[in-house]
Amino acid sequence: PRNAASGISQRLDSKYSQYCTLFAVDLFPNNNDLTTESQKIDLLKKYGFTPVESFLCSDLSKVEKIYQDFLSHKRNSYPYEIDGLVVKINDLNLQNKLGFKNLRPKGQVAYKFPPDTTQTRVLEVNWETGPMGTITPVAKVEPISLSGAII
Structure with missing residues (x-):
């Protein structure tokens, strides 16, 4: 919301x-x-x-x-x-x-207030290459609800 x-x-x-x-x-x-x-x-x-x-x-x-x-x-x-x-x-x-x-x-x-926290599971990790050649790991996680948003 x-x-x-x-x-x-x-x-x-x-x-x-x-x-x-x-x-x-x-x-x-x-x-x-x-x-x-x-x-x-x-x-x-x-x-x-x-x-x-x-x-x-x-x-x-x-x-x-x-x-x-x-x-x-x-x-x-x-x-x-x-x-x-x-x-x-x-x-x-x-x-x-x-x-x-x-x-x-x-x-x-x-x-x-302290930030809301919760746990989820990493489903997979993809490696992405940025425009300058920087390689960055991007995790796909199991969707969770946190602070009113689905992450």
Whole structure:
């Protein structure tokens, strides 16, 4: 589903877009009326968007507990695939003061989940020669489902 949504969103026409749902992850207001991330989420709801699930945490132990909950069971029961969580400082003025480093906001941190893994069987190995004469082994494997894709 995640790979399909990515492909559909990049189409020049709207074919298959009726099968996608938009989940709003952020809002960039034109004014300074909003002072917190919580207010941005409330405004998204008011405008009729479905924002991603959010939690207001007062300390890092609560952040760790939420991460562990997602990792242990909540991630697999979600209606869509997620690869991690984003922790943001609620105070937008403080986020702005912290600024950016390498185009990434310093007031936000992404915590990725470990990648999904599984096992399969190698059915055969073919040797392919590239345009520059490089010989590369290419394995044909028994098809498996991993992260919503058949490999």
